[in-house]
Amino acid sequence: xxxxxxxxxxxxxxxxxxxxxxxxxxxxxxxxxxxxxxxxxxxxxxxxxxxxxxxxxxxxxxxxxxxxxxxxxxxxxxxxxxxxxxxxxxxxxxxxxxxxxxxxxxxxxxxxxxxxxxxxxxxxxxxxxxxxxxxxxxxxxxxxxxxxxxxxxxxxxxxxxxxxxxxxxxxxxxxxxxxxxxxxxxxxxxxxxxxxxxxxxxxxxxxxxxxxxxxxxxxxxxxxxxxxxxxxxxxxxxxxxxx
Amino acid sequence: xxxxxxxxxxxxxxxxxxxxxxxxxxxxxxxxxxxxxxxxxxxxxxxxxxxxxxxxxxxxxxxxxxxxxxxxxxxxxxxxxxxxxxxxxxxxxxxxxxxxxxxxxxxxxxxxxxxxxxxxxxxxxxxxxxxxxxxxxxxxxxxxxxxxxxxxxxxxxxxxxxxxxxxxxxxxxxxxx
Ligand SMILES: Nc1ncnc2c1ncn2[C@@H]1O[C@H](COP(=O)(O)OP(=O)(O)OP(=O)(O)O)[C@@H](O)[C@H]1O
Ligand SMILES: [Mg+2]
Numbered sequence: 119x120x121x122x123x124x125x126x127x128x129x130x131x132x133x134x135x136x137x138x139x140x141x142x143x144x145x146x147x148x149x150x151x152x153x154x155x156x157x158x159x160x161x162x163x164x165x166x167x168x169x170x171x172x173x174x175x176x177x178x179x180x181x182x183x184x185x186x187x188x189x190x191x192x193x194x195x196x197x198x199x200x201x202x203x204x205x206x207x208x209x210x211x212x213x214x215x216x217x218x219x220x221x222x223x224x225x226x227x228x229x230x231x232x233x234x235x236x237x238x239x240x241x242x243x244x245x246x247x248x249x250x251x252x253x254x255x256x257x258x259x260x261x262x263x264x265x266x267x268x269x270x271x272x273x274x275x276x277x278x279x280x281x282x283x284x285x286x287x288x289x290x291x292x293x294x295x296x297x298x299x300x301x302x303x304x305x306x307x308x309x310x311x312x313x314x315x316x317x318x319x320x321x322x323x324x325x326x327x328x329x330x331x332x333x334x335x336x337x338x339x340x341x342x343x344x345x346x347x348x349x350x351x352x353x354x355x356x357x358x359x360x361x
Numbered sequence: 362x363x364x365x366x367x368x369x370x371x372x373x374x375x376x377x378x379x380x381x382x383x384x385x386x387x388x389x390x391x392x393x394x395x396x397x398x399x400x401x402x403x404x405x406x407x408x409x410x411x412x413x414x415x416x417x418x419x420x421x422x423x424x425x426x427x428x429x430x431x432x433x434x435x436x437x438x439x440x441x442x443x444x445x446x447x448x449x450x451x452x453x454x455x456x457x458x459x460x461x462x463x464x465x466x467x468x469x470x471x472x473x474x475x476x477x478x479x480x481x482x483x484x485x486x487x488x489x490x491x492x493x494x495x496x497x498x499x500x501x502x503x504x505x506x507x508x509x510x511x512x513x514x515x516x517x518x519x520x521x522x523x524x525x526x527x528x529x530x531x532x533x534x535x536x537x538x
Contacts (some may be wrong), residue, residue: 134383150446158523158527168397168440189402272490288472317486317516317519317520318486318490318512318516321484321486321487321490322487322490323488329479331526331527332459336481336526337476337480339479339480339483339484341483341484341487342484342487345491345492346488346491347392347395348390348391348392348492349393349394349395349502350395350486350488351488351489351491351492351511352393352489352492352507352511353393353394354390354393354394354507355394355453
């Protein structure tokens with residue numbers, strides 16, 4: 119495996135912020151990894167994803183993605199980087215209301231000057247929502263909107279898929295469907311960074327869990343995959359019959 | 362959980378030999394516990410002494426004895442099934458006591474302890490997730506439900522670690538005394 123993302127001593131202090139949103143974070147992500155980022159509200163998870171996505175710049179430290187130091191890119195270069203390399207999925211979908219599902223999916227491709235309606239339909243099909251392609255977001259369920267957003271994130275074949283609480287606004291069932299999608303994508307080699315509050319979901323799918331507290335990565339747990347015998351995982355205790 | 366009522370529950374379906382009780386019990390728990398055959402026989406003998414089970418016919422070949430539920434056993438089982446679980450909550454794990462000690466022992470490395478424990482819980486969640494998937498795949502809905510319960514418990518334990526490591530509990534706890 120080769121390194122895809124490197125944060126070196128990254129600090130982010132927002133304007134007016136008293137303490138840093140990120141305080142000296144150093145972490146690397148390998149190509150093909152499925153990593154979950156967990157931590158309390160306000161700990162800096164979204165800030166971390168935004169910096170990796172090139173949506174914002176660090177106050178100090180380096181963000182290197184696919185060998186490119188993002189600090190070396192100007193605004194236009196950064197926009198191109200985002201368009202070509204990053205797919206971003208948000209908690210609240212962020213679909214444009216006056217465009218149909220299909221048109222929403224096509225936005226990143228059009229920014230690139232490519233017309234790929236066939237691929238967009240194919241993606242919607244893979245995500246199981248081909249029939250809603252011509253509907254407007256207001257007429258879609260939350261789970262459908264999120265799948266449209268995932269299709270949009272994937273349309274340019276991003277090197278990196280970043281998902282910030284993608285199931286946070288969904289009911290359990292739609293949330294699980296969205297997670298299953300991410301798992302399928304990972305199975306096909308997609309590198310994924312997922313922010314989630316749900317430890318059950320995180321550990322079900324991601325083999326690595328980063329814990330962020332107060333702008334620092336306090337733990338980097340690599341979980342073991344091989345299945346264990348039931349008796350090694352759970353022990354139901356029985357007491358002897360009372361006398 | 363009580364072996365006594367587990368045995369009564371299994372005998373409700375049909376009369377069984379001791380070793381059948383053992384293998385059905387283990388199958389029911391999906392291999393999450395191995396029951397000692399001696400424990401089964403002791404339990405059956407006690408249940409017979411208390412009139413809750415009785416031999417169904419004479420000893421068969423190799424001295425095997427078939428047991429069935431008596432009417433009193435049936436009553437006891439129904440009553441047990443109808444009662445909610447009460448009594449104090451059982452905490453079996455060492456971490457509950459370690460935490461208390463860590464706040465008292467001067468060199469107790471509370472944060473390190475919490476971080477290591479948290480990792481263990483994350484791994485446990487992953488293992489339980491796998492087990493649940495496997496149970497569902499095998500059509501073992503009953504076992505999947507059991508695992509689901511364990512998952513939610515492990516999640517609560519993990520949340521507890523998070524709470525302890527982010528709040529002032531450590532400092533406060535150390536000051537109390
Ligand atoms: N645009 C901004 N301007 C100023 N402060 C910000 C901005 N975005 C985030 N912050 C602050 O930075 C810190 C980290 O925020 P961030 O959004 O990264 O947290 P988070 O871990 O994603 O939280 P949540 O789980 O609630 O989404 C918080 O204290 C937050 O208030
Ligand atoms: Mg956030």
